[in-house]
Amino acid sequence: MSDAAPREEPASAGIKDVAALAGVSIATVSNALNHRERVAAPTLDRIDRAIGMLGYIPNGAARSLAAGRTRSFGLVLSDLGNSLFVDIARGAERAADERGLSIVLANSDGELEREDRYVELFAETRVRGVLLTLNDASHFRAIVGRHAHGQPLVMLNLHDDSGRYCTASIDNEAGGHLATAHLLETGRRRIVFVGGPDSLQPVDDRRRGFRRALAQAGLTPVDEVSPTWVNRADGWQVGRALAERVRAGEVDGIVAASDLLAAGIVQALSEHGAIPVPDQVGVIGYDNNQAAWDAPIPISTISQPGEELGFVGAHLLIDEVEQPGHEHRAIRLNPELIVRRSTER
Amino acid sequence: MSDAAPREEPASAGIKDVAALAGVSIATVSNALNHRERVAAPTLDRIDRAIGMLGYIPNGAARSLAAGRTRSFGLVLSDLGNSLFVDIARGAERAADERGLSIVLANSDGELEREDRYVELFAETRVRGVLLTLNDASHFRAIVGRHAHGQPLVMLNLHDDSGRYCTASIDNEAGGHLATAHLLETGRRRIVFVGGPDSLQPVDDRRRGFRRALAQAGLTPVDEVSPTWVNRADGWQVGRALAERVRAGEVDGIVAASDLLAAGIVQALSEHGAIPVPDQVGVIGYDNNQAAWDAPIPISTISQPGEELGFVGAHLLIDEVEQPGHEHRAIRLNPELIVRRSTER
DNA sequence: TTGTATGCGTTATCAT
């Protein structure tokens, strides 16, 4: 009621308040916090109680300033809308958990400016190191140029064996090859690749794998079509256009650069001409999306070990941070074939 | 070659190195960093150059320790696999950007233990405040109990007007009502609700909205079915089971608790009995997923303003942090009807 | 406009 309202200060208690309440020195409190074994049980008890009463929360800033380091890593994600990156985050978190470390995330949306900004923000935070997911080789170059050496940084989802950084990525060329080889093994011979714009490096790599597989079999691609994008609607259009040729026997296999694409194709095929999949044409997708699994005709696909990618990447980073003689490595993970109805024979 | 190798120290330069190189005091460097207007142009120039040469990066820990606060917020997300939460993150980032603040993310996977842990980690980091997304009312209670008051915390996606916290959420009951009302307006009268397990609070709210809309129209639900989950495969099964009754004229409208569910239903309907949607039965989904938009028969749906939710939530938090007389508010956002083919008349 | 000096809340070193 008066202006001298004794406004209770929830202003967070400090270590010295705890020390006072527990009747010990701040050094002992600090020990109780970081080296429990160094302090006697009864003392520990009083301290813990004091901490509880005051709702004391250590100040991380002071802590890392004094300790000279953090207990967390930063992870910059390219695209929160893509389950691959979410898997990566999961894997990285699992690896961090093992060591009692935490992972802080940031979303770059694939924009160079934001990739830059968050790498720097994390640098200021003095995280132990940063994991950066990248799709675009040009971004890689830009960041390498700007990056203040000394801050451990490993690149995810982009391969680079120049030895300047650790990188971990998934072999898209191998994936494209895998998908195509599977179609060949099930007896298909007239195969077409349905990809996206060349600007997407992963798609381009898959296309190269496709070509190599055909070449090894002594075949040449029937065709390669590049819709403007890689979602279901695009697949539907492509499927419609392809239906004719499938019925004419000109095409008996389709390698799609994404599951959404594949799902659209299969759908268009069955609606527009009642073309039996997999009997008359085998279709395989990429990504192991839910869409592929959910489809009325479950679609064969290539699964990417996203979680393992994050896990491996985090370990690379941990090694770089902890091992004195660390040498940069470029790890490439292998995708995996998942056979479902759409390619059965 | 000798063991006295003059290992170059990339050990990050400090503010005093910059000061030395620029021939000024550290206070001036600090001013150059935080109050550029206070320092003379030529001096500024020398300092900037020095910073560049040394690759100086301010130590965030020291900075916030001295300043007493951070320039970032924490955001704990329930489910990175759900686009709603990704949208929330986007909105929150946009709000933060406006004020020159950053947002750090963490993924709780909806697990109480991780929600707790990250709220605490952020507390230690002394972020300005924390945004926490929650699905489960029981988690809310647990966290409220444990939470050390004083740390600004706003809850997202969960409504609570007890006045203890700011909350921002989307009105799922209204969404269910909206969907049902739309079906009623297009002349449907025999409507069934297809939901998920009751344990999902949002689904349950939508069901309540459905009931209310029917009651207002003086109708009773034809039926309510609860598949074990809410994805496409579940919808497909439900659709198969429903086909018979639709053909018999017992059902002419379906409110699904998710777009995936709706897509599966429509698909099963058209395959299993060639039942024309929307002519014979209107189907509406929820979420405004890509799946709904991509489907061969585009599906009407309820769109959730996730980005706005994040935006509003961040503003609530900013207000709580900056305004002395702040009072907690519980904001409820309205979902929106999106009409597409599947309910046309 | 620039420099000096103090303190932020911890951890770690060294005594005791």
Place this chain on the structure above:
DNA sequence: ATGATAACGCATACAA
């Protein structure tokens, strides 16, 4: 087992 105290790297009064 515990306590005193010096860093940690910077921001900010305040003095010059």
